[in-house]
Amino acid sequence: MLQVDNIHSYYGDSHVLQGVSVNVKKGSLSVLLGRNGMGKTTTIRSIIGFTPPRQGKIRFQGNEIQKLPSYRVAQLGIGLVPQGRGVFPNLTVKENLTIAARNSSRRGWTLDRIYELFPRLKERASSMGGNLSGGEQQMLTIGRALMTNPDLLLLDEPSEGLSPLMVQEVENIISALKQEGLSMLMVEQNISMALHVADWVYVMCKGEVVFDGSPDDLKRNDAVKHKYLGMSS
Numbered sequence: 001m002l003q004v005d006n007i008h009s010y011y012g013d014s015h016v017l018q019g020v021s022v023n024v025k026k027g028s029l030s031v032l033l034g035r036n037g038m039g040k041t042t043t044i045r046s047i048i049g050f051t052p053p054r055q056g057k058i059r060f061q062g063n064e065i066q067k068l069p070s071y072r073v074a075q076l077g078i079g080l081v082p083q084g085r086g087v088f089p090n091l092t093v094k095e096n097l098t099i100a101a102r103n104s105s106r107r108g109w110t111l112d113r114i115y116e117l118f119p120r121l122k123e124r125a126s127s128m129g130g131n132l133s134g135g136e137q138q139m140l141t142i143g144r145a146l147m148t149n150p151d152l153l154l155l156d157e158p159s160e161g162l163s164p165l166m167v168q169e170v171e172n173i174i175s176a177l178k179q180e181g182l183s184m185l186m187v188e189q190n191i192s193m194a195l196h197v198a199d200w201v202y203v204m205c206k207g208e209v210v211f212d213g214s215p216d217d218l219k220r221n222d223a224v225k226h227k228y229l230g231m232s233s
């Protein structure tokens with residue numbers, strides 16, 4: 001589905017990604033872990049075209065996309081759940097969802113199906129985005145990205161700032177999307193949540209991937225957990 005192959009990305013002269021390679025197989029969930037500032041968000045930004053890599057290749061469903069503007073990347077079928085959510089505060093829930101709608105026979109996400117997945121959004125359909133709780137805003141952001149009917153969904157820290165109950169809710173949603181066969185790449189700070197849902201895990205440090213393996217491989221690797229994720233064991 002997605003092959004990120006040895007990309008180098010910069011902010012001005014700052015060489016942030018130093019040869020990052022990451023894959024997402026069709027219908028699977030890959031997760032990027034690592035401490036703050038290690039390049040996870042920049043990897044997402046490079047894929048979507050906000051911070052295009054200066055070297056390396058990104059292939060999506062066989063097409064090279066590393067030189068495409070982000071609107072083209074989105075049109076090809078990559079959806080984004082950005083860090084910090086970015087709900088439109090002065091639009092209603094329904095308006096936030098419909099503004100992103102893109103017809104697609106491939107996945108068939110409609111307003112009704114979004115409301116099925118997130119009954120709370122249906123209840124709050126006429127509320128202003130800015131009046132929702134943090135958890136509801138996260139649901140809305142995921143719902144809005146699904147309305148673009150993506151083949152691949154990029155999620156940047158979907159559990160950030162949420163209560164444990166809402167983190168569990170986000171985990172349930174992600175599991176449901178996996179059941180639907182959606183391919184996903186997720187950046188996450190909540191390691192236990194990430195390891196519950198991931199099919200494959202990448203750990204980043206200083207702009208490089210320092211580990212990749214299955215969640216079980218990572219659980220068994222005390223050295224990586226300690227050195228790069230600050231976990232005791």
Ligand SMILES: Nc1ncnc2c1ncn2[C@@H]1O[C@H](COP(=O)(O)OP(=O)(O)OP(=O)(O)O)[C@@H](O)[C@H]1O
Nearest residue numbers: 011014016034035036037038039040041042043187
């Ligand atoms: N717009 C920017 N301009 C300059 N440097 C930036 C910019 N955005 C991020 N950086 C730097 O790039 C590096 C990687 O940041 P990035 O946001 O990708 O890390 P991250 O692993 O996603 O961390 P976090 O969990 O804090 O978001 C950091 O050193 C950060 O300070």
